[in-house]
Every structure is written in structure tokens, then in C-alpha cells.
Amino acid sequence: MTYNKRRVTKPVYVGGVKVGGGADVTVQSMTKTDTRDVKATVRQIHELEEAGCEIIRSAVPDMEAAQAMAEIKKQIHIPLIADIHFHYQLALECAAGGVDCLRLNPGNLRNEDQVREVVQSAKQRNIPIRIGVNFGSLPPVGGIGRTRGFSRHMDLVNRLPKAGEAQSGDYSVVDHMVATALWEISLLEQQDFDQIKISMKAFDVPTTVEAYRRLGEMVPYPLHLGITEAGTVQSGSIRTAVGLGVLLYEGIGDTIRVSLSGDSVEEVTAGYEILKSLNLRDKGTTLVACPSCGRADVDVVKLANDVDALLKRSDKKIKVAVMGCEVNGPGEAKDADVGIAAGAGRAIIFRKGEKVRVVPEAEMLTALMEEIENTPV
Numbered sequence: 001m002t003y004n005k006r007r008v009t010k011p012v013y014v015g016g017v018k019v020g021g022g023a024d025v026t027v028q029s030m031t032k033t034d035t036r037d038v039k040a041t042v043r044q045i046h047e048l049e050e051a052g053c054e055i056i057r058s059a060v061p062d063m064e065a066a067q068a069m070a071e072i073k074k075q076i077h078i079p080l081i082a083d084i085h086f087h088y089q090l091a092l093e094c095a096a097g098g099v100d101c102l103r104l105n106p107g108n109l110r111n112e113d114q115v116r117e118v119v120q121s122a123k124q125r126n127i128p129i130r131i132g133v134n135f136g137s138l139p140p141v142g143g144i145g146r147t148r149g150f151s152r153h154m155d156l157v158n159r160l161p162k163a164g165e166a167q168s169g170d171y172s173v174v175d176h177m178v179a180t181a182l183w184e185i186s187l188l189e190q191q192d193f194d195q196i197k198i199s200m201k202a203f204d205v206p207t208t209v210e211a212y213r214r215l216g217e218m219v220p221y222p223l224h225l226g227i228t229e230a231g232t233v234q235s236g237s238i239r240t241a242v243g244l245g246v247l248l249y250e251g252i253g254d255t256i257r258v259s260l261s262g263d264s265v266e267e268v269t270a271g272y273e274i275l276k277s278l279n280l281r282d283k284g285t286t287l288v289a290c291p292s293c294g295r296a297d298v299d300v301v302k303l304a305n306d307v308d309a310l311l312k313r314s315d316k317k318i319k320v321a322v323m324g325c326e327v328n329g330p331g332e333a334k335d336a337d338v339g340i341a342a343g344a345g346r347a348i349i350f351r352k353g354e355k356v357r358v359v360p361e362a363e364m365l366t367a368l369m370e371e372i373e374n375t376p377v
């Protein structure tokens with residue numbers, strides 16, 4: 001099953017990568033090195049390119065990092081986004097240095113004249129801006145302007161409590177997130193700038209889902225999906241998959257980042273697994289593995305992990321099954337292109353549920369890899 005009801009969005013181009021406008025949902029990540037260390041950052045980006053990362057973002061905490069971005073850009077092959085908080089001059093420096101996109105946090109970069117200056121710079125260079133709203137760094141009450149832009153939804157912005165006013169009970173965090181995004185969108189629209197994409201990240205999944213849904217109905221721009229500070233590789237991947245899964249299933253989302261306290265390559269792997277689970281992307285080999293049970297004749301968990309490790313090197317777009325018994329295995333994995341069902345002392349190799357070969361247990365891993373190699377794509 002595939003999706004034909006993706007939310008319709010205006011495309012933006014991050015370097016050569018189209019985001020929105022019906023393009024494939026892209027997978028991005030963020031470097032975890034000190035951006036000022038060009039060599040280490042470039043090395044990490046090359047690893048991420050190898051893993052399939054399509055857009056990379058780096059933090060720009062100071063002017064030295066901003067200047068390093070120009071050098072990093074020259075040495076990599078995927079579009080580079082500068083992640084800017086607080087200081088608009090860093091955005092100007094990165095734009096001049098040739099980055100492919102700017103991420104601005106409206107929670108801490110709120111001076112409208114400064115934002116306008118950044119927009120002018122982005123416009124001159126034809127690079128998009130991501131408005132990165134984050135639950136953890138929303139502007140304080142009364143902290144954003146009441147610019148009346150071309151947005152039809154400024155009533156929500158104008159409902160934001162003013163400084164010193166008590167926050168009304170029915171003004172939710174999601175309202176605050178949406179209003180914050182609309183404020184900056186209107187600033188950009190006022191300058192005839194429409195190369196916009198937006199993120200609405202929170203740690204809490206229901207808050208994140210609601211914020212994206214609400215904003216998605218209001219504006220035509222592509223959305224960058226993510227769950228912020230999601231957690232370690234296992235818990236963060238699950239939390240992100242739940243949140244992004246809901247949104248992507250509804251057709252919302254144009255590019256994703258899985259934020260993990262772990263290796264950035266894991267973020268990319270998890271991103272593709274989420275998209276592959278929804279048939280939104282088709283990358284590399286998909287592993288179907290049974291969980292094992294009392295019927296298993298071999299250590300199927302070890303076998304599945306061994307196969308998974310070998311498949312990481314394969315870019316073949318096929319589905320491979322590893323099943324723990326001959327009785328149920330082939331039938332339970334009959335949509336796999338090729339699979340193995342391990343039995344006592346032997347294993348059956350099957351294709352689309354049909355037995356094609358029987359091999360001794362000691363040779364089953366080699367035999368499966370041979371069959372994968374011989375599977376046409």
C-alpha cells in the first residue's frame with residue numbers, strides 16, 4: 001500500500017534537494033562534532049553521506065563556527081544547513097559563506113529588524129529558511145511582535161498574551177507553538193519570501209502531532225518533522241517512530257530527522273526504517289525476522305542479527321526473511337523475496353514462500369547471502 005494523499009506543499013530547494021512539492025520525504029541528520037573542527041565535522045558528514053543522509057545540519061554557536069561552515073561546505077557532497085540561535089550575524093556569515101539553508105529559532109532570535117536582514121540575505125542567495133519552533137525554547141509571553149503580515153491567521157498571534165498579562169487557561173502550548181511559527185512566517189511573507197519550511201518539535205508526542213497538524217492546515221509550506229531530545233537509540237527511535245508515524249501516515253511531513261543520543265548514523269538508519277515502514281521510501285534491504293518462540297530449532301535471534309549486520313552493506317532493494325522454523329516460516333514470510341527457515345540441522349531457502357533449496361545448518365548463512373546476491377531487483 002502506498003500513499004497518494006500527501007499534504008500539498010510549495011517546494012523548496014535545499015541545495016539540489018527538493019523538499020515538499022511532492023518530492024520523496026528526505027532523511028536528514030545533524031553533526032555532533034565541534035563545528036569549528038572542520039576536519040572532524042567533514043569526516044562525520046562523509047560517514048553520514050555513506051549511510052544515506054540527504055541533508056546535513058551543523059550547529060553554529062559562534063563566529064569561528066560560522067566561518068568554518070564555508071570550508072565544510074566545500075568538502076562535502078550533500079546540502080549543508082546552518083543551525084542558528086540567538087545571533088543573526090551568524091546567519092549572515094553562513095549565508096555569505098555559501099550554506100544551502102538557514103535554520104532560525106524564533107524563540108531566541110526575535111528582533112524583527114534582524115530577522116528581516118537575514119531574510120534579505122537569504123533572498124539574494126536564493127536559499128531557504130527553516131523556521132525551527134521548539135517546545136523547549138519558545139519565546140516568552142509577550143516576547144514576539146505583533147506584526148500584521150499577509151498571513152490570514154494573525155488572529156492567533158494576536159491572541160498571545162502580552163508581556164505581564166496572565167496566561168489565559170485556554171491558551172495551550174500548541175497555540176503558543178503555532179502562533180510563534182505564524183509570527184515568523186508573516187515576517188518572511190512580508191518580504192515576499194516563500195522559500196520556507198517549518199518544524200514544530202516537542203518531546204511530547206501528542207503535543208508534537210497536534211502542533212504539526214494545526215500548522216499544516218494553515219500554511220502551504222513543507223514541514224520538517226522531528227521529536228526533540230527524543231532519547232537514546234532505542235527509546236528515541238521508538239518515540240520518534242510513534243510521533244512521525246502518525247503524521248506521515250496522515251500525509252504530513254516532507255523531511256525528517258530522528259534526534260538520538262547516539263551515533264548520527266543511527267539517526268539516518270532509524271529515519272529510513274520509519275519511511276520504509278510506511279512504504280514512503282525504498283532504500284536498501286528490508287529484513288523480516290521472526291521473534292523466535294518454542295518452535296524454533298536454532299538461535300534465530302543470533303541468526304537474524306548476523307544477517308542484519310551483513311545486509312547493512314547491501315544496497316539491494318529486496319525483502320529478506322529470517323525465520324526460526326520450517327513449519328511456519330515460509331508461509332509467515334511469503335511476501336519476502338528471499339528467506340531462510342531454519343530447521344533441526346538444516347535450513348530451507350525460500351522465495352515468495354516457495355522452497356527452492358535445502359542446505360545444512362552450518363552453511364545456511366552463506367547460502368542465504370548467495371541467494372540474496374542472485375536475486376534480481
Ligand code: SF4
Pocket residue numbers: 290291292293294295296297323324325326328329332
Ligand atoms: Fe516461532 Fe516458527 Fe513463527 Fe519463528 S517462524 S515465531 S520459530 S512459529
